Amino acid sequence: MLRNTLSRRLPFFASLFAGMALWEIVGRNSSPAFMVPLSETLARFWQLVDNGQFPAQFLDSATLFLTGLGLAIVVGMPLGMLLARIPAVRLALDPYIMTLYATPMVALIPFILSIMGFGFAPKVLVVFLFAVFPVLYNTVEGARSIKPELIEVARSFRSSEWSLWREVMVPYTLPFCMTGVRQAIGRGLVGMVAAEFFLSSTGLGQLIMSSSQNFDTSGVFAMILMIGLIGVGLMRIGSMIENHFARWRV
Amino acid sequence: MTEANAAIGIPATSASAAKPKRAGSALISRLIAGGCILLAWEVIVRMFAPAYVAKPSNIVMVIPKVMTDPLFWNSTAQTLGAVAQGLILALIFGTIIGLLLGRSVTMERMLRHYVNGFYAVPMIVILPLVTLWFGYTGAARLATIVFAAVFSIIINVSDGARAVPREYLEVAASFRSSKLRMYIEIVLPAATPYFLAGLRLAAGRALIGAVVAEFFAAIGGLGHFILYNSRTFHHAEAFVGVLLLAGFGVGFEVLVNWSTKRFLPWYRRDDRGT
Numbered sequence A: 001m002l003r004n005t006l007s008r009r010l011p012f013f014a015s016l017f018a019g020m021a022l023w024e025i026v027g028r029n030s031s032p033a034f035m036v037p038l039s040e041t042l043a044r045f046w047q048l049v050d051n052g053q054f055p056a057q058f059l060d061s062a063t064l065f066l067t068g069l070g071l072a073i074v075v076g077m078p079l080g081m082l083l084a085r086i087p088a089v090r091l092a093l094d095p096y097i098m099t100l101y102a103t104p105m106v107a108l109i110p111f112i113l114s115i116m117g118f119g120f121a122p123k124v125l126v127v128f129l130f131a132v133f134p135v136l137y138n139t140v141e142g143a144r145s146i147k148p149e150l151i152e153v154a155r156s157f158r159s160s161e162w163s164l165w166r167e168v169m170v171p172y173t174l175p176f177c178m179t180g181v182r183q184a185i186g187r188g189l190v191g192m193v194a195a196e197f198f199l200s201s202t203g204l205g206q207l208i209m210s211s212s213q214n215f216d217t218s219g220v221f222a223m224i225l226m227i228g229l230i231g232v233g234l235m236r237i238g239s240m241i242e243n244h245f246a247r248w249r250v
Numbered sequence B: 001m002t003e004a005n006a007a008i009g010i011p012a013t014s015a016s017a018a019k020p021k022r023a024g025s026a027l028i029s030r031l032i033a034g035g036c037i038l039l040a041w042e043v044i045v046r047m048f049a050p051a052y053v054a055k056p057s058n059i060v061m062v063i064p065k066v067m068t069d070p071l072f073w074n075s076t077a078q079t080l081g082a083v084a085q086g087l088i089l090a091l092i093f094g095t096i097i098g099l100l101l102g103r104s105v106t107m108e109r110m111l112r113h114y115v116n117g118f119y120a121v122p123m124i125v126i127l128p129l130v131t132l133w134f135g136y137t138g139a140a141r142l143a144t145i146v147f148a149a150v151f152s153i154i155i156n157v158s159d160g161a162r163a164v165p166r167e168y169l170e171v172a173a174s175f176r177s178s179k180l181r182m183y184i185e186i187v188l189p190a191a192t193p194y195f196l197a198g199l200r201l202a203a204g205r206a207l208i209g210a211v212v213a214e215f216f217a218a219i220g221g222l223g224h225f226i227l228y229n230s231r232t233f234h235h236a237e238a239f240v241g242v243l244l245l246a247g248f249g250v251g252f253e254v255l256v257n258w259s260t261k262r263f264l265p266w267y268r269r270d271d272r273g274t
Helices: A002-028 A038-050 A053-085 A087-102 A105-116 A120-144 A148-156 A161-198 A203-213 A217-248 B002-048 B056-067 B070-103 B105-120 B123-134 B138-162 B166-174 B179-217 B222-231 B235-263
Strands: none
Touching: A002 A038, A002 B105, A038 A053, A038 A217, A053 A087, A053 A120, A053 A161, A053 A203, A087 A120, A087 B002, A087 B235, A105 A120, A105 A161, A105 B179, A105 B222, A105 B235, A120 A161, A148 A161, A161 A203, A161 A217, A161 B123, A161 B179, A203 A217, A203 B123, A217 B105, A217 B123, B002 B056, B056 B235, B070 B105, B070 B138, B070 B179, B070 B222, B070 B235, B105 B138, B123 B138, B123 B179, B138 B179, B166 B179, B179 B222, B179 B235, B222 B235
């Protein structure tokens, strides 16, 4: 048992260590303006934590991200189920939702900037736009795949519209919504950084921008590493949520 | 008996009778919905927004002007050229690495977490780094596109390569087929649907990567065309660029879905990733 897990874990740790060593060696042997070794990156990160810059900006970004994502879920999920419940409207709006789902939303940022200016609201709008369509699209697809028999049975037992939603629609669609939420988490993170880059500069995006403008390469690396790790962590949380709800999805 | 027949019969006949009619009415309701959206947009902008904000009537009016603008076509060609180039690079590297990951347990255990990790990194954060490395040039855009696209291809190809039925490989091995032939003739075809799904994702991400890089580094292209025009309050002109981008996004999606259905009809598409 122990041997088994060891042999399974060994390549993981070996490659992790090799990657760290490679980063360190390459970093030490190249110009500090282009590449910084891992040790220096971590030291710089600790500095940013210690002087309070990272925690403050992290909180700023987290507020933006969670507000946008929360709005996307609160709007996307009920709207998606409603659309699925009214086939005529869904049929009419389907191609437009698909189009918006496939449109690169970054292209709208310049418009949002010149119409709404700087501030918190336009940035929330960007995160919302990035995140809402995956939720909406997956919810509609999920609610659409409800077997008609389920609704017919509920109907023949004279269930009210309310209990039909509570007992059939919502429980059946939730796993699909969660796939949308997982995708929305990934896209929302891109939206968050994009908003912080191209609208008013705040949060982690501002920290990475100012590091790059000050030719503080170790700061850039430290921030990329941290945002990357945050991305990995969020993705993992997303898959955990998805798997939790997918237990009975067929 | 008659009741049972009626119960079975009614939905069947009504479904078959309604089908052609429904297809036509779907189109009509879609057109009506589209008209309503455009009308609402026009009215809201006219009532509440400043004059420079894009509205459907303005956009339609500037389309001929934009279409005859060589800068517009030049920008489009630049962006699409870079996306195509980046996708080809991402396809070559992504397929090779994906096959390795899918067919070798050791490689998988060693590299899987790197691939997943890089895939989860929001691609936009590498912009300051690529502009540092490549300068404010097309090379920075190309690097962003490749970074945006390659990991979804690796992940999908490796999933596909792992899904090859073991019997096929065993038969090939018992006929003493060489490793290389096994890859080319069994693993690669079996992974094709996954590969197409990865390509669909990668193309969308590549397009975003190109636009973001053009915003960030002010490299000539469709993204820059949009940015420049909206900064100078030519919103309608800029929006034509957005429409073109949306067209490419949807067009690619449709193309991949169609070719999956046409050439790989046994494969049921399963959405994954972002």
